Amino acid sequence: MNKWITLVVGAVLCVGCSAPFSQSKSPMTRPSFNADSAYSYVSAQVNFGPRMPDSKAHTECAVWLVQQLKRFGAEVTLQQGRMINYAGHEQQIYNIIASFVPQGSQEERILLAAHYDSRPWCDEEDEYSQRFQGVPGANDGASGVGVLLEIARQLGIKQANNEPFTPTDIVLFDCEDMGTPAFYTGQQRENTWCLGSQLWAREYAYGTEMPLDLKYRFGVLLDMVGAPDAVFPKEYYSVQFANDYVETIWRIAQRLGHGRYFSAALSYPITDDHYYVNTTTGIPMVDIIHYDARGNAGFASWWHTTEDDMRHIDRNTLQAVGEVVMSLL
Numbered sequence: 112m113n114k115w116i117t118l119v120v121g122a123v124l125c126v127g128c129s130a131p132f133s134q135s136k137s138p139m140t141r142p143s144f145n146a147d148s149a150y151s152y153v154s155a156q157v158n159f160g161p162r163m164p165d166s167k168a169h170t171e172c173a174v175w176l177v178q179q180l181k182r183f184g185a186e187v188t189l190q191q192g193r194m195i196n197y198a199g200h201e202q203q204i205y206n207i208i209a210s211f212v213p214q215g216s217q218e219e220r221i222l223l224a225a226h227y228d229s230r231p232w233c234d235e236e237d238e239y240s241q242r243f244q245g246v247p248g249a250n251d252g253a254s255g256v257g258v259l260l261e262i263a264r265q266l267g268i269k270q271a272n273n274e275p276f277t278p279t280d281i282v283l284f285d286c287e288d289m290g291t292p293a294f295y296t297g298q299q300r301e302n303t304w305c306l307g308s309q310l311w312a313r314e315y316a317y318g319t320e321m322p323l324d325l326k327y328r329f330g331v332l333l334d335m336v337g338a339p340d341a342v343f344p345k346e347y348y349s350v351q352f353a354n355d356y357v358e359t360i361w362r363i364a365q366r367l368g369h370g371r372y373f374s375a376a377l378s379y380p381i382t383d384d385h386y387y388v389n390t391t392t393g394i395p396m397v398d399i400i401h402y403d404a405r406g407n408a409g410f411a412s413w414w415h416t417t418e419d420d421m422r423h424i425d426r427n428t429l430q431a432v433g434e435v436v437m438s439l440l
């Protein structure tokens with residue numbers, strides 16, 4: 112993802128509909144979520160190597176993700192398309208969509224998403240020679256996907272036991288992190304980040320491929336959700352487009368005892384996959400993202416460097432995020 116460096120001017124718009132969930136602040140029942148399992152899914156992705164678009168590791172990881180999601184009982188579809196990348200070339204995109212819809216359910220769905228690609232360049236490295244290798248992407252990519260795979264496993268168990276849950280689609284976006292590298296001197300293009308979600312959102316809003324009855328109540332995006340010192344502020348666009356859901360999610364985090372991760376601070380606008388979902392489809396989508404304005408770049412020191420590896424993944428953080436998201440289903 113990319114941070115908007117422009118200063119935010121003007122008031123934050125709040126979406127004015129009724130609160131979607133209970134307002135209670137009392138402790139709530141802890142949902143099933145296994146952090147060891149989520150951790151192993153993060154590690155398995157990192158073990159493929161950097162999942163840069165068009166690489167062998169990217170393809171192998173995509174195949175593995177589809178296998179896992181099918182094994183958990185999801186109906187999996189691959190959305191393919193082409194987008195223009197930072198260099199003006201056509202970029203092949205493969206979004207992975209896993210659907211869990213309990214039989215007979217007419218409810219609107221919840222959309223959960225993360226990106227499974229990793230950035231092709233460590234362009235935040237001080238050392239010039241290291242900038243041309245792929246980011247290991249343990250946090251930036253694999254952490255969100257790891258949490259969602261464990262959620263998929265839990266939904267599969269519920270589905271098998273005929274336990275109720277909200278119909279849920281898990282979308283693993285491709286090519287989120289291929290935005291113009293810092294060292295690129297060619298023509299600067301707009302909208303070079305989040306190519307997979309741009310494709311998905313455009314297809315949802317204007318395309319003919321998706322079923323007409325595909326309706327979402329809201330969405331949650333996970334990005335960089337594994338660091339031991341993770342701080343998730345209320346991200347600017349999330350507040351602008353999906354404030355009721357931000358409030359609900361942050362309140363659930365408090366009630367589950369995970370308030371140390373979910374900060375009341377408002378962040379800068381962050382160009383992440385949820386931006387395109389919000390602006391193109393109108394589905395209100397919240398980004399849970401590790402951002403800390405006290406840092407130089409606003410992101411952790413390992414961000415877009417060779418250091419974004421398993422040393423910065425903590426089971427407690429995965430557990431906190433997993434429980435909060437599971438509570439919404």
Ligand SMILES: [Zn+2]
Nearest residue numbers: 112230251288
């Ligand atoms: Zn990134």
